Amino acid sequence: MIDESREIKENHPLSDIDQVIHAPARLMILVLLYVVESLDYVFLKNQTGLSWGNLSTHLGKLENAGYIDIEKGYQGKKPQSKIKLTPQGREAFKNYKSNLQTVLDDLPD
Amino acid sequence: MSAQISLKDLEKNVFQKSFQDGLIDIQIGCVLVMFAVAPLLSPYLGDFWSSMIFLPFWGVIYLGVREIRKKIIQPRVGIVEFGKYRKTRQKKLNLVILVFNLLVLALGVASFFNFADLPGWVHPIRFSAVILVGFSLAGYMLEFPRLYFYGILISLAPLIGEFLYTTFHASHHGFPITFGITSLLIILFGLGTFLRLLKEHPVVSQEELE
Numbered sequence: 266m267i268d269e270s271r272e273i274k275e276n277h278p279l280s281d282i283d284q285v286i287h288a289p290a291r292l293m294i295l296v297l298l299y300v301v302e303s304l305d306y307v308f309l310k311n312q313t314g315l316s317w318g319n320l321s322t323h324l325g326k327l328e329n330a331g332y333i334d335i336e337k338g339y340q341g342k343k344p345q346s347k348i349k350l351t352p353q354g355r356e357a358f359k360n361y362k363s364n365l366q367t368v369l370d371d372l373p374d
Numbered sequence: 375m376s377a378q379i380s381l382k383d384l385e386k387n388v389f390q391k392s393f394q395d396g397l398i399d400i401q402i403g404c405v406l407v408m409f410a411v412a413p414l415l416s417p418y419l420g421d422f423w424s425s426m427i428f429l430p431f432w433g434v435i436y437l438g439v440r441e442i443r444k445k446i447i448q449p450r451v452g453i454v455e456f457g458k459y460r461k462t463r464q465k466k467l468n469l470v471i472l473v474f475n476l477l478v479l480a481l482g483v484a485s486f487f488n489f490a491d492l493p494g495w496v497h498p499i500r501f502s503a504v505i506l507v508g509f510s511l512a513g514y515m516l517e518f519p520r521l522y523f524y525g526i527l528i529s530l531a532p533l534i535g536e537f538l539y540t541t542f543h544a545s546h547h548g549f550p551i552t553f554g555i556t557s558l559l560i561i562l563f564g565l566g567t568f569l570r571l572l573k574e575h576p577v578v579s580q581e582e583l584e
Binding site: 296297299300301302303304305306307308309310311312317342343344345 | 381382384385388448449450451452453454455456457458575578580582
């Protein structure tokens with residue numbers, strides 16, 4: 266597996282950009298989680314259009330980075346998970362937004 | 375700045391989608407059925423009981439909608455909890471609804487005491503104004519544009535009814551016709567939205583969730 270954090274050279278202007286967030290699918294997930302309090306797998310799948318496999322992989326990466334919290338539970342016999350952005354994830358997303366904005370603003374027109 | 379605006383819009387879109395199951399439309403339509411049917415029952419049951427018998431009907435609809443949302447909609451669409459902004463807005467809406475209901479109650483009591491002295495058009499105009507203001511407030515607070523349209527549609531019903539009554543001598547101030555058509559339109563729209571949602575969002579199997 267490729268280590269995404271090593272894809273960009275250290276002295277590159279984009280090296281400050283958080284590669285865990287930067288992947289389009291994960292960015293989409295974090296953007297949704299940033300604007301709501303919590304949601305479940307079904308809602309997230311419907312909103313992002315990702316397959317179950319992809320969704321699970323990306324959520325796993327975000328969870329490992331400590332950016333999201335997945336509270337697994339059951340409603341009756343059906344599994345029902347509550348996915349939330351952690352305070353660390355919220356901070357990381359804010360930093361990502363401001364870093365990306367800085368990098369893009371530095372570009373000539 | 376533009377990023378902030380688009381995130382706000384995204385939150386709004388997600389919130390508005392939570393109304394796209396058609397159930398709120400069906401509920402509104404079912405409430406309106408009372409205004410169409412109660413005048414027809416009035417000669418047999420009296421003004422009070424012809425309206426009161428709709429309370430259990432509304433209760434059944436409310437409980438039915440709650441169960442449908444829980445057992446049919448949520449497994450297909452998923453569950454989302456909104457943040458502080460929505461919760462604060464919801465609290466404000468509850469307060470506004472409370473004040474609005476008290477005003478309507480005061481208006482109702484006032485018209486009870488001077489019912490005979492008022493000319494024919496005063497009641498439908500007042501009724502329309504109350505509906506229009508109520509639905510507009512709810513539409514604004516919930517950021518749910520369809521409620522503005524419903525407000526206009528429903529507020530037209532008593533006015534057109536009065537017109538039918540004065541011009542064509544339609545029975546019961548035209549309420550059974552105008553409210554009947556309005557409620558039917560809203561219920562049909564709600565049913566259409568609900569069926570479309572069922573078609574577009576198949577049930578998620580337990581294996582997929584695990």
